[in-house]
Amino acid sequence: MSVVPALEPARIIHVPPGGGEGLWVFGDLDTIKAEAKDTEGGLTFVETLVPARSGPPLHIHERESESIYVLDGEVRVVANGKDFTLGPGGFVHMPKGSLHKFENTLEEPSRILLIFLPSGIEGYFRELGTPRVNDEPSPGRVIDQELLGRVAPKYGLEIFDESDPSPDTR
Numbered sequence: 149m150s151v152v153p154a155l156e157p158a159r160i161i162h163v164p165p166g167g168g169e170g171l172w173v174f175g176d177l178d179t180i181k182a183e184a185k186d187t188e189g190g191l192t193f194v195e196t197l198v199p200a201r202s203g204p205p206l207h208i209h210e211r212e213s214e215s216i217y218v219l220d221g222e223v224r225v226v227a228n229g230k231d232f233t234l235g236p237g238g239f240v241h242m243p244k245g246s247l248h249k250f251e252n253t254l255e256e257p258s259r260i261l262l263i264f265l266p267s268g269i270e271g272y273f274r275e276l277g278t279p280r281v282n283d284e285p286s287p288g289r290v291i292d293q294e295l296l297g298r299v300a301p302k303y304g305l306e307i308f309d310e311s312d313p314s315p316d317t318r
Contacts, residue, residue: 161186168195171277175202175289178277184267192264194273198223199286203251211304212264215241216250221258225250247308272303 161182168179177197184192192212198221206226216225218234225232225240227248232240242248252258276299278287300307 159186170280171273172280172287173273173277174204174291175199175286176204177280177286178262178273179280180270180273183270187267189267190265192262192267192270194262194264194270195219196260196262198250198252198258198260199289200252200255200257202286202289204249205291206247206249206308206310207300208247208306208308209244209264209269209304210306211244212266212269213241213243214246214248215239215263215265217261217263219259219261221256221260222253223250223258223260224253249310269303272299272305275299275302 163181168181170177170179172178176199179195179197180192181195182191182193187193203223216223216234216239218236218238220236223234223238225234225242225248227240227242228246232238233253234240250260276295296307
């Protein structure tokens with residue numbers, strides 16, 4: 149009979165319902181469930197409550213891929229010229245370098261999961277966002293262009309002016 153070798157215990161991450169760090173970003177409530185320090189840099193996992201008719205501006209991640217999974221509601225995703233409407237259970241993956249945005253198409257909030265590979269984007273949420281305090285309502289889709297212009301490039305993000313009729317469609 150062989151002896152089982154002593155193994156270094158793996159770090160297990162558990163976040164209970166309602167747990168995580170909540171930040172208001174572009175009017176969405178982004179709750180960081182797992183990040184670089186939790187996943188050895190492997191991924192960032194965010195639960196996002198997207199208010200009615202809201203979502204981030206058109207953008208590109210140069211450092212990470214992004215996946216969206218819809219828990220509740222409906223989200224329209226535009227990525228590299230393709231248009232998807234996702235309901236509960238719907239999923240889309242966008243490799244790094246994809247030009248994309250998403251928007252809640254409903255008149256009530258939608259709830260989604262965002263998965264970023266590898267991790268690191270959580271710093272962007274923290275620098276751009278406002279910490280959630282208790283159960284306060286969304287401050288609305290407020291975009292501080294000056295702050296965004298300073299923070300986005302630090303995290304390999306390019307944000308596009310949505311009034312531009314023809315941004316790069318990679």
